[in-house]
Amino acid sequence: xxxxxxxxxQPKSVKxxxxxxxxxxxxxxxxxxxxxxxxDKEIAEEVLDLEERMDLLNYHLMTHAVLAARNPKEAEQxxxxxxxxxxxxxxxxxxxxxxxxxxxxxxxxxxxxxxxxESEEVITKILVFPDSILVGKTLGELDLATNTGxxxxxxxxGKRWIFAPDKEFKIKPNDVxxxxxxHTSVEHLKEIARGIIRVIGDERT
Amino acid sequence: xxxxxxxxxQPKSVKxxxxxxxxxxxxxxxxxxxxxxxxDKEIAEEVLDLEERMDLLNYHLMTHAVLAARNPKEAEQxxxxxxxxxxxxxxxxxxxxxxxxxxxxxxxxxxxxxxxxESEEVITKILVFPDSILVGKTLGELDLATNTGxxxxxxxxGKRWIFAPDKEFKIKPNDVxxxxxxHTSVEHLKEIARGIIRVIGDERT
Numbered sequence: 568x569x570x571x572x573x574x575x576x577q578p579k580s581v582k583x584x585x586x587x588x589x590x591x592x593x594x595x596x597x598x599x600x601x602x603x604x605x606x607d608k609e610i611a612e613e614v615l616d617l618e619e620r621m622d623l624l625n626y627h628l629m630t631h632a633v634l635a636a637r638n639p640k641e642a643e644q645x646x647x648x649x650x651x652x653x654x655x656x657x658x659x660x661x662x663x664x665x666x667x668x669x670x671x672x673x674x675x676x677x678x679x680x681x682x683x684x685e686s687e688e689v690i691t692k693i694l695v696f697p698d699s700i701l702v703g704k705t706l707g708e709l710d711l712a713t714n715t716g717x718x719x720x721x722x723x724x725g726k727r728w729i730f731a732p733d734k735e736f737k738i739k740p741n742d743v744x745x746x747x748x749x750h751t752s753v754e755h756l757k758e759i760a761r762g763i764i765r766v767i768g769d770e771r772t
Numbered sequence: 773x774x775x776x777x778x779x780x781x782q783p784k785s786v787k788x789x790x791x792x793x794x795x796x797x798x799x800x801x802x803x804x805x806x807x808x809x810x811x812d813k814e815i816a817e818e819v820l821d822l823e824e825r826m827d828l829l830n831y832h833l834m835t836h837a838v839l840a841a842r843n844p845k846e847a848e849q850x851x852x853x854x855x856x857x858x859x860x861x862x863x864x865x866x867x868x869x870x871x872x873x874x875x876x877x878x879x880x881x882x883x884x885x886x887x888x889x890e891s892e893e894v895i896t897k898i899l900v901f902p903d904s905i906l907v908g909k910t911l912g913e914l915d916l917a918t919n920t921g922x923x924x925x926x927x928x929x930g931k932r933w934i935f936a937p938d939k940e941f942k943i944k945p946n947d948v949x950x951x952x953x954x955h956t957s958v959e960h961l962k963e964i965a966r967g968i969i970r971v972i973g974d975e976r977t
Contacts, residue, residue: 582883582890589891596863603856644881650873651808651884654866658801661862668855676849679856682790688798713957716921752918 581631581648588624591617592655592662594731597720597747599665601690604683606669610721613730614666621659628652690720690745691753697740698762707734714768715759716752721745786836786853793829796822797860797867799936802925802952804870806895809888811874815926818935819871826864833857895925895950896958902945903967912939919973920964921957926950 579587595617602610632649636642668675683690695701701709712718722729722736723743729736738744744760746753758764784792800822807815837854841847873880888895900906906914917923927934927941928948934941943949949965951958963969 580883581881582886585883585887586890589887593891593893599859640879643879647873647878647880648884650878651870654869657866657869658863661859661866664859664862665856668852673852673855674845674848675852676786678787678790679853681787682794685787685791686794686798710954710956712954713921713960716918716957749915749917751915752921755918 579627581628581635584624584628584631585648585652588621588628588652588655590731591621591624592658594720595621595659595662597690597718598730599662600683601720601745602666602669603675604680604690605692606675608670609728610730611666611669613728614662615670618659618663618666621656625652625656687749688747689750689753690747691757692723693717693744693746693753693757693760695738695740695742695744695760696762699740699760700762700765700767701738701760702740704738705734706732706736706738709738709767711746711756711767715748715756717746717748717756719744719746784832786833786840789829789833789836790853790857793826793833793857793860796826796829797863799925800826800864800867802895802923803935804867805888806925806950807871807874808880809885809895810897811880813875814933815935816871816874818933819867820875823864823868823871826861830857830861892954893952894955894958895952896962897928898922898949898951898958898962898965900943900945900947900949900965901967904945904965905967905970905972906943906965907945909943910939911937911941911943914943914972916951916961916972920953920961922951922953922961924949924951 595614598610598614598617601607602614629649629652632645636645706719719732720730722732722738722745724739724741744756746756748756755764759767800819803815803819803822806812807819834854834857837850841850911924924937925935927937927943927950929944929946949961951961953961960969964972
């Protein structure tokens with residue numbers, strides 16, 4: 568049977584493509600702010616790479632869409648998906664423009680970083696100390712977004728960036744997490760990362 | 773002295789305007805998805821109102837900016853603020869476009885709501901039961917974003933919507949919170965809201 572599998576290969580569904588677009592655009596906006604905050608061209612480049620990926624996804628979505636509509640009602644519904652995808656791509660382009668400011672080496676006004684640091688959701692670097700309880704655990708086990716309110720959007724390991732680390736990603740000593748959350752929650756995670764606080768979350772199961 | 777107060781009125785600083793723009797655009801995107809998810813025209817209208825507010829803020833920012841630059845270096849820095857503000861306004865416009873889909877009564881494809889419900893960050897309605905420990909507490913006291921990982925972006929009280937409730941907002945029985953967070957965190961908050969879980973956060977101070 569195996570040789571037939573490639574014929575049975577299903578490209579991603581409209582839904583899968585759409586979920587990926589939504590997740591990517593949120594990551595792009597976070598990373599664009601991060602690139603600006605730290606003046607980091609590598610993060611800015613990643614935003615532009617994601618913008619290209621977004622174009623590709625939107626293209627796939629359109630090819631799926633034109634195949635899917637079989638009557639006027641379906642055509643209207645499918646059009647709503649394309650409309651929404653266009654808005655998502657507009658946001659993606661805006662994030663790309665932000666990233667380009669970093670790549671073009673524009674002199675940034677201090678209020679920009681101040682505003683990013685003083686919004687309701689802030690972005691911060693969190694250094695993981697060797698004796699922190701985070702070390703050796705995967706992001707899946709830790710579920711920091713639920714247990715501390717902090718989203719880990721990227722990790723710097725040595726000179727290497729890992730963007731949007733997945734559930735299997737295991738934290739090592741001296742990793743630098745880029746976290747997004749409230750002031751209180753990122754400060755709390757910093758204390759966990761420094762080894763000062765030695766529990767995560769509450770006793771909920 | 774009181775009659776002189778109006779002359780002493782200071783318009784918001786560039787930084788304050790900028791922070792407000794950044795907070796509003798995040799709220800707009802959340803509310804646009806919420807409007808789509810629940811097919812709620814009132815939320816969609818709020819997004820368009822915020823879009824107008826955003827235009828006004830961007831206008832104020834520009835008037836401040838043209839006054840602020842005193843030399844080429846400052847001009848470049850100030851231009852960076854305007855560039856970033858334009859990207860934020862692009863995102864705001866995209867959120868507005870999403871809201872218009874709801875107001876125009878476009879027939880939405882089911883994958884749209886499925887995608888919103890299955891992204892990394894989801895949006896959910898959370899009904900507060902009368903015997904929940906949330907009742908009678910302010911959002912400031914509860915700090916749900918830190919303690920449960922859920923952002924309360926709006927509350928429905930009876931027939932009335934309260935958008936972006938502030939720290940002083942006190943939760944009443946039967947309030948419906950619109951929360952954004954991970955699947956796990958919104959499910960956890962639902963159990964708190966139902967009165968099943970009777971603690972919030974861990975023992976951190």
